[in-house]
Amino acid sequence: MKKASIKDVARLADVSIATVSQILNNKGDRFSEATREKVFAARDEVGYVPNISARSLKKSHYMLIGVVVPTLALPYFGAFVQHLQNLLPENMSLSIMSGEQKQADAAVERMIEAGVSGVIVVSQLADPNRIADLLKQCGIAMVVTENHDDLELADVVYTKDQAGGRLAAEHLIAEGHKRVALLGNQVFTDNLFYRAGSFKATMEEAGVKVSEITTHNMSKQSGQAAAMAVSISHATATFALNDELAIGVISGLSKLGWHVPDDMSVIGYDDTDYAAFYQPSLTTIHQPVDIVAKTALDVLMARIADHRLDRQKIAVDVSLVERDSTRPLQV
Amino acid sequence: MKKASIKDVARLADVSIATVSQILNNKGDRFSEATREKVFAARDEVGYVPNISARSLKKSHYMLIGVVVPTLALPYFGAFVQHLQNLLPENMSLSIMSGEQKQADAAVERMIEAGVSGVIVVSQLADPNRIADLLKQCGIAMVVTENHDDLELADVVYTKDQAGGRLAAEHLIAEGHKRVALLGNQVFTDNLFYRAGSFKATMEEAGVKVSEITTHNMSKQSGQAAAMAVSISHATATFALNDELAIGVISGLSKLGWHVPDDMSVIGYDDTDYAAFYQPSLTTIHQPVDIVAKTALDVLMARIADHRLDRQKIAVDVSLVERDSTRPLQV
Known part of the structure; x- marks a missing residue:
């Protein structure tokens, strides 16, 4: 996606670049209300972010990782995401989105635009093959947590x-x-x-x-x-x-x-x-949500490090925990 | 932030653009293993995303909104984020990050890079004034949910x-x-x-x-x-x-x-x-986490629509709910 430039704002507002610059930097008092309004509207329309601040933020080895879960209102997914967050090294950030089916597909597309290096998809996708193909084209790693045999382009970490x-x-x-x-x-x-x-x-x-x-x-x-x-x-x-x-x-x-x-x-x-x-x-x-999160992240990192790895597919064990809500039937 | 281009990859790998293009599009069988490895490494290093797919994703009026919460392991924050998600219109996506203090500051910076139009900050920031100033410079709206009197550049929605x-x-x-x-x-x-x-x-x-x-x-x-x-x-x-x-x-x-x-x-x-x-x-x-989420989003949208609005500050009422965990002391 081509990033909007100050030129785009100037063109849309039909003013000079200098005018846009002054108005957006709060030095535009001498311009009319109408002009200022036009410039703000054009800025919002094209989604322009001034480069000076963006440039100052640039980190050389910074990496963005995406995760898409069905909902954050269920604690299993909240815990999964929080474990990922806690595991991430300092130079990485986690971008989280929630949604299922088409909303999940759209979330992955947004993450591509945001510049992620890899995505962990917990949600069920509406069109997993299209999404996997898109990520592959963009050179972005993908891990899914459903037991997909048909999704050959994604690595898989799932529980049994x-x-x-x-x-x-x-x-x-x-x-x-x-x-x-x-x-x-x-x-x-x-x-x-x-x-x-x-x-x-x-x-x-x-x-x-x-x-x-x-x-x-x-x-x-x-x-x-x-x-x-x-x-x-x-x-x-x-x-x-x-x-x-x-x-x-x-x-x-x-x-x-x-x-x-x-x-x-x-x-x-x-x-x-x-x-x-x-x-x-x-x-x-x-x-073991902690192990699933760690394994998914490890698999994703291995893929990011080497996109030509063989497909990774890891199954995580589950176990019975006996507590107080069940008891032997007395007949 | 300047987006990495195929030229950057070619320069770093010391090969031609055509070579990069063929290798990244899986048509690079005739190149040596070493060359392909160099290109993949350079692609990862500069964070290059092929424009062809990015372009096909571009939506004209699409908007990204950011939210930063302390943690997703506590259900109040999970519910807050999920309410926001449910309230968002179709042409907007929510980017969620979690962290407190310096980690929250860094999360906001990552969101600027990702191209958000506005950010709702639930976390306590380490340096709220610097972050508010940075967002202002970038023309990005900001709502905080702590009762900040000192943070003049941010709109505020808080509970009493x-x-x-x-x-x-x-x-x-x-x-x-x-x-x-x-x-x-x-x-x-x-x-x-x-x-x-x-x-x-x-x-x-x-x-x-x-x-x-x-x-x-x-x-x-x-x-x-x-x-x-x-x-x-x-x-x-x-x-x-x-x-x-x-x-x-x-x-x-x-x-x-x-x-x-x-x-x-x-x-x-x-x-x-x-x-x-x-x-x-x-x-x-x-x-009322639903009302807080809705109000924060409304305030953010009002700010995005008009960056020259007076500062918005809204207090949301709380109430006592009596259930079974308290009872009158019997003396």
Whole structure:
């Protein structure tokens, strides 16, 4: 993108460059209000940034890294981004954008304009192949955190969602549950698809009936709204596809007079730091967000250092954390 | 900042522009490994982005807005940023950075380079006057969310922290507490300074003794770590300077066998959405993060539209929300 120059401002405002310079540097008192207005409007229109200050800011080895997450209102993504921020060396800055699908595609395009050297994409893209191709053309490194086999131009760091879904199922089976509820989003990202699919498959093998309850999104509010549906599902245990939904449904069940885990076991997913602090503390699948962030950054840096590396694909392990929100079924 | 060109790459790699072009467009098989390596290294060194793709991305009225928050690991800031994101019209993008003090100053400088039209600064800056001056020189609008009287070059949108501290104090006084703990950060931002100062002043007037307990930072972990100190403070109620500290100290007290509110009343600050979902639900001071975000954006847009506006300074009201974590002292 060609950067707007003072000439562009002068041309659009139909005045001399000297006039623009004086007005923009607050030395334009002798010009008419109309002229000054024209110049300010032209400056805003072309997006002109005076070079003198920009030049003074220039650092020789400074690097900008981009990260795109679905939302910053969910703590898993907030924690992911904050870990990246804490890991970055001094001469790098992190540009963060949030959005999903088309908004995420647009965010990556904005980051190219902003001059990033690499992008970590946590969001599901609307058109991942086009974006990957665009970044490749621009010589910008790309790491995605969904398990994409089809996206050959991007490096991949992902958590083992299939293993996570299976661990959740096995825990509830071991505790004797015969009928469970699966609480999740109406639109599945790939991650959620693997997580839920593996949970259901494991349950099916064990002969456990799964009632699927769809939530509006992945928030506490959605989990709370689903509490009534959970309570009439005949399930004795609920697997919520993230900790937010788990906290929401526990709080909703409590309004119905149900106590977790006595009246219902609830297992979450993520192990954000609210899981340990909630009352009851949550049994959940731990995704090591710190390790995922560090690995994604390492992979990105390796790609930036050498764009001809073989494709990097790293899977990060998850684990079951048993706390107070689940207990063996007493029959 | 002058954008790196293909010429810069060619000069640094000591090859022709045509060579650079072919190698960077994956048509460089006939060149030696050494030449290709030199070109890739030079491209990375000067930060060159091919113009062809950048040009195709150019939108005529596209605008970039920046926001700098202290951290994304605290939900108040995550929610603030997400509200901004949701409010932005289609032709604008949000660039988010996190950091405090010098890191925040550097973040604003990076945003200037990235071509923002305006910046909302939630973080405390190390050198606010220098940053405000720099943005002014660049014709970039600036809104801060701390109550700065000295920062004449920035517009201000802030919440009434003094009122918030007083409301918390008055609630505990009304519930009959004679001895309270104040739980807060070791380093106060201006906001925290006003919040705590007004709480202490109100308590002093009422003859209530305040024990100040310093936490490492504003996290749940810090709140939990302070639970022992709170338990031996002889206080019957605790004012935590944010909800995270409140959740942390309640969870820590629970490990000591103390029940909130029976053994200790706890009041938080922010009313992030965890406050309502926590068990017990938190009594807290509600900061309307949606209104603060909307107001900050409105003020920024007004400034971008007309840089000669009088300084805008808007104070947003806070309110007490009574829930289950406080109760009247029984004597």
